[in-house]
Amino acid sequence: MSDVTDATTGKRAPTPDDALRIADSKQGGPVLAADGTPLKRSLARALRVQKLRALALIAPLLIFVLLTFIMPIADMLFRSVENSIVSNTLPYTTEALADWEPDTGEAPGEEVFQALYYDMFLAAEAKEHTTLGSRLNYENSGISSLFRGSGRSVDDVGEDQIDMLEDQGEHWEDPAFWYAMMSGDGGATDEGILQQQRQRLANLTSDNFGGEIGFIPGAEIAGILPRTVRAYTAFALFTAIADEDVVAEEEPWEAVKVALIEDLRTTDLSGYSGPGAAELQEAQGALADAEPISYRTAFEGMDKDWADSDVWRTIKIYSPAYTTGYFLNAIDMQKGPDGPEARPENQQIYIMLFKRTLFMSLMITGSCILLGYPVAWILANLPARSANMLMILVLLPFWTSLLVRTSAWKVMLQQQGVINDTLVWLGLVADESRLVMINNQFGTIVAMTHILLPFMILPMYSVMQTINPTYLRAAKSLGATNWTAFWRVYFPQSVPGIGAGSILVFILAIGYYITPEIVGGTTGTFISNRIAYHISSSLNWGLAAALGSILLAVVLILYWAYDKIVGIDNVKLG
């Protein structure tokens, strides 16, 4: 075929590709700068100062965002899996529970209860047992009161045996005697036990238990009376650091004496000649005939729930430092004997709330598109003067407090409100069957559409402004009707604006809190209201964090899907 260009110039018109092709053909060995260094390095050096300056300019914001946004969110998200409270409060119990099989349906054996005694005693002294009780109460209601009650009466365990010990002489109630015995006679010391107990207390109370306490356990006595030394060291640390008393002047806790009684039952004192050797032998002889302390009976005496294997299963399930429990809870599941299982029907709420949140956010986004598109179109096609006037009307809601606007909707929509009154007055609605338009989904959708509408109109407007009206003329001149010209030519070009507006509105809506709280009633609340409840009322931050994480994941997934379907480079804010 003969060509128009051939006739005149005899060559093809240049295309943008030509420049690239020419650039490619020039390759071959690195290009050098005037001083012989490779051009790339030269360029990098020249640009470095510029880059550093740019970095310095954004540094304040970067640091601010990092400190006030990224780190708190990361910390919050971490809470959704973090669960070290159980193993920190009950270190020996969780260790002893490792061998226990929950499936037997029986409470664990004596050694677990003994470990529980030491853990519970220290936790009660540090007043941390109630915190753990509340934590486990999320998973198994009733545990809170079980822990609170047991913490009160744990002092009474082994009362009889302690009395028998103290009957052996005043020295068993003498702080100095205990201190001397536990310190040894200046021989080898056991720093290891001290470090262990420091760590245990630090984990338990989240305080710093470092520093000098005026006591180091003796190595010899630690070999003979391990439980006693361990308990005494914990006592010494707590006394010196938490109570700020002198260790040698305070009588040891009951737990130390119980530990001694326990140690004396099995230990061999024959080779020991350190401080208190005679008294120990005397006590061992006197207590030989005494009944052994039954920890299990003691705990069951405090609360019969300790015999319930369910309680123990809960403790065992939540003993690892990290748990999926919060997340399972957030999707209406729980940890059962055979792994995750659905919660009972009457406790399921979160899935429904998530679905409702998504549904209503989509409804709100949809209403905003329907209401906002024509407005944006008018704004973009009016002369600048009238457009500015209209723009002020669009922005007017921003100048009013969110609470005022939401409350105004309450006034408008309630059963004795303006709209219902008008309808009744017009005779369209009977007085006894006034419309229910508030405290339900309808009210939330109406109020939130109104509040979020500007966020839809503004990006749409700025995109539509860039669409040259000539396109519509061109389409019409090519034979398209008004509708075809709009739908095939104008609308596709305005999609980036719709995209930007939708993302803005949807993401704002999905996490909205105040408006659903005020006008949502029970059926119009969002997942965010539940998160707020767990943050401020039930104090189950782990669950709140899990719900928040899921919400974040859902938004990211939707964003990803949007990118796949529409393409994120199709989003324009102007």
Place this chain on the structure above:
Amino acid sequence: MSLRAMNHRNPVATHQNLRLGFDIKRRRPLRKKHNGEIALAAPNGNDAFVEFERVQKSYDGETLVVKDLNLTMPKGEFLTMLGPSGSGKTTCLMMLAGFETATHGDIRLDGVSINNIPPHKRGIGMVFQNYALFPHMTIAENLSFPLEVRNIGKSDREEKVKRALDMVEMGDFGGRRPAQLSGGQQQRVALARALVFEPELVLMDEPLGALDKQLREKMQFEITDLAHRLGITVVYVTHDQTEALTMSDRVAVFNDGRIQQLDPPDVLYEEPKNSFVAQFIGENNTLEGTIKEVNGDIGLIQLDDGGLIDAKLINVSKPGERTRVSIRPERVEFNRDRLQEGVHTLKAEVLEFIYMGDIFRTRLRVAGNDEFIIKTRNAPDQVRLQPGQQIEIGWLPQDCRALDA
């Protein structure tokens, strides 16, 4: 008609290959139209294809942008509307396209009044100043659009799109987006899109305004060539007089809402009918004076400084009337030997000599006018005037036109 002839350098032989579905010899319009378009048959049988009759346009109801426009175009003509901005030429085009409605008067296309026909039913192709290629569609989709809205079948569509793209040398670019093309390429695509649905009338609104000079000259040729090969009628709007002169069969010079002159380019240049046209088209020397004597269509003019010249009377006729005479720089003669016997001459002083390669441009002071220009061809025997030199200049009376003052 030398300009016209230049454009027809391209032999007729290529016609056979490049038809785009048009029959060049066919003088009757298409009767079968898609999409409910009006069958634009010419019942009156005269040669008028596009007619403006007493058309007026006002935007604000106070001033007329177009005043009493009358224009008749035969089929196959390339007509350019030329004028300064604000002269009403684009408004006329938009009224023809249907984007503006005439306040008064009648616009007819092939004998049918189109005042009340919406733009999409007029079947007029249009090329816009900024091309208006739809940015979200590929080139092929852009071209396919007018065919789709006319419900033309897919295979037909592809065939026509391909032909149209080949016609403008853009056959390989069907899959690209407009943004990936250069200005000249976009211009070709816009042209192809305006032609792909085979309109008989194509409007072009300063289509070359955004191109650089070289490309513009090339496209000027391509557009006229294409228009003549396809036998389409073109209304072309521009404010570039060179473009108007080189491309058009006829040029309508617009000013102040009126057509000042409507003539072929050579007539327009050589015989401007009033001083606006004389000033607007090409370079021009003017001298002011009063008619002293009238002798047939030649008058004796007394210039304001007393000098006497002969001039052809155009739109002035009575002795004593004020007039502005206009002489083209290349028609001024300063070699006494070549001047006619007995013609009046004027004294002139050379102020500046500019060497421009193919021509010499000399600025003179004549009758108090410091901006009097003469142009001479660079020939071996040509005299190069020196600044300060005193010369005598004259011209043929018919080259000097006495116009309204």
